[in-house]
Amino acid sequence: MFGKPSRTGRTLQYVALTGYLIFLGFPLVWLLSTAFKPPRELVQLHPTLIPSNPTVQNFVQAFTEQQLGRAALNSLQVSLASAVLTVLVALPASYALARFRTKLGTVALGWVLLSQLFPFVLLIIPIFLILRQVGLANTHAGLVLIYVVWALPFALWMLQGFVRNIPRELEEAASVDGASRLQVLRRVVFPLLAPGIVATALFSFISAWNEFFFALVLVKTPELATLPVALARFVGIEGTARLGPLAAGSLLATLPSLIFFAVMQRRLSSGSLAGAVKG
Amino acid sequence: MTTVAERPDVARADGPRRARSRSDRLGIYLLLLPSLLPIVVLSVFPLVRGIYLGFTDARAGRNVEISFTGLANYRELLGDELFWNSFKIGLLWAVGVTVLQFVLALGLALLLNQRLRFRGVARVLAVVPWAMPPVVVGILWKLVYHPDAGLLNEFFHRVGADGLRTNWLGDFSTALPAVILVGVWAGMPQTTVVLLAGLQGVPRELHEAAAVDGASTWHRFRNVTLPAIAPVVVAITSLDFIWNFNSFGLVYVLTAGGPGGKTMLPMLFAYEEAFRYGNYGYAAALGNVMVVIIVALLAVYLRRRLREAN
Known part of the structure; x- marks a missing residue:
C-alpha cells in the first residue's frame, strides 16, 4: 500500500478516484442545476447539465407559492429550542458522568447502544399515545421534547468527553483559592467548556433539522409541518415544472448541516470524530 | 460538611476507592436527574410499552380497550x-x-x-x-x-x-x-x-x-x-x-x-x-x-x- 506503485497502478488509482467523484458528485451537480433552471428548460425534451439561462425564480417560488418559508421557520424554531434545551439538560449530567464514576452512567451509555437496535415503530406508537394524553400531540413542544430525548444520549457522551478534557487541577486550584463549587463551575468549567457546548448544540440542532419520521407522524396540521415533511409532501405534487422549486427548497434545507459539516470537516476527515458514530 | 466530602473525586484520584457519603450520592443523582428522567419517560418506557403492545390487539382511536392477545399477532404475521x-x-x-x-x-x-x-x-x-x-x-x-x-x-x-x-x-x-x-x-x-x-x-x-x-x-x-x-x-x-x-x-x-x-x-x-x-x-x-x-x-x-x- 505504501510502497511506490507502478505507473499502471497509479493510473488505475486515478481512474477509480474519478469514478468515485462522478458517483458522489454528479447527483449534487444535478440538484444545483435543477434549482437554477427556468421552467422552460425543465420541461424541454433533453435537459442540459448546465442551465443556459440560470434564474433564482425557483427559490422565490419555493418560498411564496409552496409555503416552504413557513416550514423553514417551523424547523428553525423547533431546532433552536431542541438545541438549547438539550444543552441545558445535558450539562449537569455530563459533568456528573465525567467527574464521578457511577453505575448509572454506565447504564445510561449502555442504553444508548441498545436503543439503536430498536426500530422507531416500536417507540413511536407509545410516544404518540403519551403525547396525546398530555395534550402535546400535534404541537411543536411535543416534537421538541422528543428531539431532546433523542439527542440526549449522544449529547451526554459528547459533552462528558469535553468535561474530561478540562484538567481537574484547574478546579482544585480554584477551590483552594476559596472559590465555591458554583463559582468554580461558572468561572472555570463553563468558559473552558464553550467549544463543547457549541458542538453539542450544533449537533442537536442538525439532528432536529434533518429529522423526518417523528415530524411526519407527530405533527398533522400542515401549517405546523417542518421543512423535511413539507418537502416530502411537495414531492407528491406531480409536474416537471415543479421540480425547480423543489430542488431550490431542498438546497436550502441542506444549508445548515452543510455549514456544520464544513466547520467540522477538518476533524471529520482526520478521523478524530470517527468515534462519534460508534456512540 | 468537610472538604473531602465535597470533593470525593479528588480523594479518590490517588487513594483507594472509598464509600461515597450519602449527600454526595444525592448530589450526583440530582445532576443526572434532568437527563435521566426524560430518557426514562420518553425512551425506556415507550420502548417497553411498545414491546408489550406487540402482544395486544391495540388499535387507533381514543378509549379503545386494549386486551392481551398473546401470540395471535405473530400467528397472523406468519400467514x-x-x-x-x-x-x-x-x-x-x-x-x-x-x-x-x-x-x-x-x-x-x-x-x-x-x-x-x-x-x-x-x-x-x-x-x-x-x-x-x-x-x-x-x-x-x-x-x-x-x-x-x-x-x-x-x-x-x-x-x-x-x-x-x-x-x-x-x-x-x-x-x-x-x-x-x-x-x-x-x-x-x-x-x-x-x-x-x-x-x-x-x-x-x-x-x-x-x-x-x-x-x-x-x-x-x-x-x-x-x-x-x-x-x-x-x-x-x-x-x-x-x-x-x-x-x-x-x-x-x-x-x-x-x-x-x-x-x-x-x-x-x-x-x-x-x-x-x-x-x-x-x-x-x-x-x-x-x-x-x-x-x-x-x-x-x-x-x-x-x-x-x-
Missing part, C-alpha cells in the same frame, strides 16, 4: 404474505446496501489514504451526502432518476443507448436496485470516514517490514491491513446493517414502497399498518419480530468474526 414479501425486500435492501457500502467505502478509503491529487476534493465530496437530510437525498435522486427530466436517462440518450432509458423508480424490475444504489450513496460517506480513521491507525512499520519481506500489495492488504482494521470493520458494518434495516425516510420519499410493493421495506410496511390502517398492536408485533431478527443475524455475524479472529 401474512405481504409481511413476508416486505421482509424479503428488507433483507435484500439491508444486506445489499451494507455490503456495497462497505466494499465501495473501503475502496475509497484506501484511495484517500494515499497521496493522490484531488484527494482534498474527494474528501469534501465524500462527506457531503452525509450532511444532507435523508428527505433531500431522496428528492435529489428522484431528480436523477426522473423519467423525462432525469440525469440518468439523459446520459443514456447522449451516449446513444436510448434502449436503456426507463422509469427507474416506477419499473418493477429496476425499482429495488435503484433504491439500493441511493442507500449506498447516502451511507457510504460515514463508512468511508470511519474506515479511513481505521486505516490511519495501521502502523506504517508493519507495511514496510512486509514489503521488505517481498510481500505483494495484495498480500500486504490481506495480511497486514485487513487484520489491523478488522475491529473497525466489524463495528461499522454491524451499525450500518442496523441503520439500514431500520431506515425509513429515504425510501418513503423515493417510492413510498411502490411500485406494487416492490420497495416496501419492513419499516414502511409497519408505518402503513400503524398510521394508515391503525393496527397498532400488529405494527408493534412487526417491530418486535424485526428486533429479534436483527439480533439473531448480528449474533451469527459477530460469532463468525470472533471465531475468525481467534
Whole structure:
C-alpha cells in the first residue's frame, strides 16, 4: 500500500478516484442545476447539465407559492429550542458522568447502544399515545421534547468527553483559592467548556433539522409541518415544472448541516470524530 | 460538611476507592436527574410499552380497550404474505446496501489514504451526502432518476443507448436496485470516514517490514491491513446493517414502497399498518419480530468474526 506503485497502478488509482467523484458528485451537480433552471428548460425534451439561462425564480417560488418559508421557520424554531434545551439538560449530567464514576452512567451509555437496535415503530406508537394524553400531540413542544430525548444520549457522551478534557487541577486550584463549587463551575468549567457546548448544540440542532419520521407522524396540521415533511409532501405534487422549486427548497434545507459539516470537516476527515458514530 | 466530602473525586484520584457519603450520592443523582428522567419517560418506557403492545390487539382511536392477545399477532404475521414479501425486500435492501457500502467505502478509503491529487476534493465530496437530510437525498435522486427530466436517462440518450432509458423508480424490475444504489450513496460517506480513521491507525512499520519481506500489495492488504482494521470493520458494518434495516425516510420519499410493493421495506410496511390502517398492536408485533431478527443475524455475524479472529 505504501510502497511506490507502478505507473499502471497509479493510473488505475486515478481512474477509480474519478469514478468515485462522478458517483458522489454528479447527483449534487444535478440538484444545483435543477434549482437554477427556468421552467422552460425543465420541461424541454433533453435537459442540459448546465442551465443556459440560470434564474433564482425557483427559490422565490419555493418560498411564496409552496409555503416552504413557513416550514423553514417551523424547523428553525423547533431546532433552536431542541438545541438549547438539550444543552441545558445535558450539562449537569455530563459533568456528573465525567467527574464521578457511577453505575448509572454506565447504564445510561449502555442504553444508548441498545436503543439503536430498536426500530422507531416500536417507540413511536407509545410516544404518540403519551403525547396525546398530555395534550402535546400535534404541537411543536411535543416534537421538541422528543428531539431532546433523542439527542440526549449522544449529547451526554459528547459533552462528558469535553468535561474530561478540562484538567481537574484547574478546579482544585480554584477551590483552594476559596472559590465555591458554583463559582468554580461558572468561572472555570463553563468558559473552558464553550467549544463543547457549541458542538453539542450544533449537533442537536442538525439532528432536529434533518429529522423526518417523528415530524411526519407527530405533527398533522400542515401549517405546523417542518421543512423535511413539507418537502416530502411537495414531492407528491406531480409536474416537471415543479421540480425547480423543489430542488431550490431542498438546497436550502441542506444549508445548515452543510455549514456544520464544513466547520467540522477538518476533524471529520482526520478521523478524530470517527468515534462519534460508534456512540 | 468537610472538604473531602465535597470533593470525593479528588480523594479518590490517588487513594483507594472509598464509600461515597450519602449527600454526595444525592448530589450526583440530582445532576443526572434532568437527563435521566426524560430518557426514562420518553425512551425506556415507550420502548417497553411498545414491546408489550406487540402482544395486544391495540388499535387507533381514543378509549379503545386494549386486551392481551398473546401470540395471535405473530400467528397472523406468519400467514401474512405481504409481511413476508416486505421482509424479503428488507433483507435484500439491508444486506445489499451494507455490503456495497462497505466494499465501495473501503475502496475509497484506501484511495484517500494515499497521496493522490484531488484527494482534498474527494474528501469534501465524500462527506457531503452525509450532511444532507435523508428527505433531500431522496428528492435529489428522484431528480436523477426522473423519467423525462432525469440525469440518468439523459446520459443514456447522449451516449446513444436510448434502449436503456426507463422509469427507474416506477419499473418493477429496476425499482429495488435503484433504491439500493441511493442507500449506498447516502451511507457510504460515514463508512468511508470511519474506515479511513481505521486505516490511519495501521502502523506504517508493519507495511514496510512486509514489503521488505517481498510481500505483494495484495498480500500486504490481506495480511497486514485487513487484520489491523478488522475491529473497525466489524463495528461499522454491524451499525450500518442496523441503520439500514431500520431506515425509513429515504425510501418513503423515493417510492413510498411502490411500485406494487416492490420497495416496501419492513419499516414502511409497519408505518402503513400503524398510521394508515391503525393496527397498532400488529405494527408493534412487526417491530418486535424485526428486533429479534436483527439480533439473531448480528449474533451469527459477530460469532463468525470472533471465531475468525481467534
